[in-house]
Amino acid sequence: MKKTLLFVGYGSMAKAIACGIASSDLKTKYVIEIAGRDPKKAQxxxxxNHLENIATIHSNNSLINVNEKIVMLCVKPYALGNFQYQGNASSVYSVMAGVDIATLKEHIHSNHYAKVMPNVGARYQKSSTAVCVQGDIKEEASEILSSFGKAVFVDSEALVDASIATGGSSPAFLALIAQALVDAGVREGIRREDALNLVRATFDGFAHLLLEQTPDEIISSITSPGGTTIEGLYVLEDKAVRGAIISACHEAVAKSKKKH
Ligand SMILES: NC(=O)c1ccc[n+]([C@@H]2O[C@H](COP(=O)([O-])OP(=O)(O)OC[C@H]3O[C@@H](n4cnc5c(N)ncnc54)[C@H](OP(=O)(O)O)[C@@H]3O)[C@@H](O)[C@H]2O)c1
Structure with a gap:
C-alpha cells in the first residue's frame, strides 16, 4: 500500500520536493496530494511539473485531512494558521523558515515532526538541507529529503536555523564572490562575457573538488612556495576576508532569531 505525501503549498519548495520524489525510486512508494488555497494553482x-501519474488535488482547500499522511508544509510561515488540519498525521515536515516544532504541534497532531531547512539548490535537486527530527522518522526523513539534495541531520532546532550560515544564505555570499571574480577578470582585460563563463566553470570544477577534498587540501594543492596563489591569499588574510565571512554568516543567523 503506497503512503500519501500531502503537500500544503504548491510553490518552488513544493516543486523541488515533489519533482525529486517523482524522478526517483520513491515514486513507487508514495502518492502525492496537493493542498492549498487555490485549486486552480494546484492543478x-x-x-x-508532469506529475499527473503520481499526484492528485486535495478536495477541500481550507479543511485539510492529514490523517495517516506524511505532511510536507511548504507554505509561507504566516499561512500555517490559514488552514485547519483534521486527523493524526503519520509525520509532519516543515520547510517554513523560523517556525519551530512546538508551533507545528499547536496546529497538526502527530507523533513525528521534522524541521527542515533546504536551500535554493533544491531547484536542481542539489539542496543543502539541515534537518532536526522529533520521533522515530530518521530513515523516512533521509529517504525523502535525499530525493532533492544532501540532507544533514543536526541535533537541535537551533542548529537548523544555524544552517542559514552554511546553506540558507550562503549562495548569496558565494554569488558575491563570483561577481568579484568576474570583475577581477575584467580588470585584467578579459571580456565580461568570457570572464563570466570562466568563473562559472571554476565554480563547477570547485564543487566537484570540494566533494573529494577539504578546503585546506584544495588550498595546499594550488599554493606553491613563492608562487602566484600565496600572493593573493596573503592579501585576503591581511584584509581579514575570512573573519568578514564568518561575521556575515553570524549576522544572517542572528537576524532570523530577531524576526521570529
Ligand atoms: N525557496 C527556498 O529556497 C526556501 C529555502 C528554505 C525555506 N523555504 C521556505 O519554504 C516555504 C515556501 O517557500 P517557497 O520558496 O516555496 O515560496 P513560494 O514559491 O512563494 O510559495 C509559497 C506558497 O505559500 C502559499 N501561500 C502564501 N501565502 C499564503 C496564504 N496567506 N495562505 C495560504 N497559502 C499561502 C502560496 O500559495 P498561493 O500561491 O496561493 O499564495 C504557495 O503555495 C517558506 O516558508 C520558506 O520559508 C524556502
Whole structure:
C-alpha cells in the first residue's frame, strides 16, 4: 500500500520536493496530494511539473485531512494558521523558515515532526538541507529529503536555523564572490562575457573538488612556495576576508532569531 505525501503549498519548495520524489525510486512508494488555497494553482502545479501519474488535488482547500499522511508544509510561515488540519498525521515536515516544532504541534497532531531547512539548490535537486527530527522518522526523513539534495541531520532546532550560515544564505555570499571574480577578470582585460563563463566553470570544477577534498587540501594543492596563489591569499588574510565571512554568516543567523 503506497503512503500519501500531502503537500500544503504548491510553490518552488513544493516543486523541488515533489519533482525529486517523482524522478526517483520513491515514486513507487508514495502518492502525492496537493493542498492549498487555490485549486486552480494546484492543478497547474501538477500539469506544469508532469506529475499527473503520481499526484492528485486535495478536495477541500481550507479543511485539510492529514490523517495517516506524511505532511510536507511548504507554505509561507504566516499561512500555517490559514488552514485547519483534521486527523493524526503519520509525520509532519516543515520547510517554513523560523517556525519551530512546538508551533507545528499547536496546529497538526502527530507523533513525528521534522524541521527542515533546504536551500535554493533544491531547484536542481542539489539542496543543502539541515534537518532536526522529533520521533522515530530518521530513515523516512533521509529517504525523502535525499530525493532533492544532501540532507544533514543536526541535533537541535537551533542548529537548523544555524544552517542559514552554511546553506540558507550562503549562495548569496558565494554569488558575491563570483561577481568579484568576474570583475577581477575584467580588470585584467578579459571580456565580461568570457570572464563570466570562466568563473562559472571554476565554480563547477570547485564543487566537484570540494566533494573529494577539504578546503585546506584544495588550498595546499594550488599554493606553491613563492608562487602566484600565496600572493593573493596573503592579501585576503591581511584584509581579514575570512573573519568578514564568518561575521556575515553570524549576522544572517542572528537576524532570523530577531524576526521570529
Ligand atoms: N525557496 C527556498 O529556497 C526556501 C529555502 C528554505 C525555506 N523555504 C521556505 O519554504 C516555504 C515556501 O517557500 P517557497 O520558496 O516555496 O515560496 P513560494 O514559491 O512563494 O510559495 C509559497 C506558497 O505559500 C502559499 N501561500 C502564501 N501565502 C499564503 C496564504 N496567506 N495562505 C495560504 N497559502 C499561502 C502560496 O500559495 P498561493 O500561491 O496561493 O499564495 C504557495 O503555495 C517558506 O516558508 C520558506 O520559508 C524556502
Amino acid at each position: 497547474n502545479f501538477i500539469r506544469e
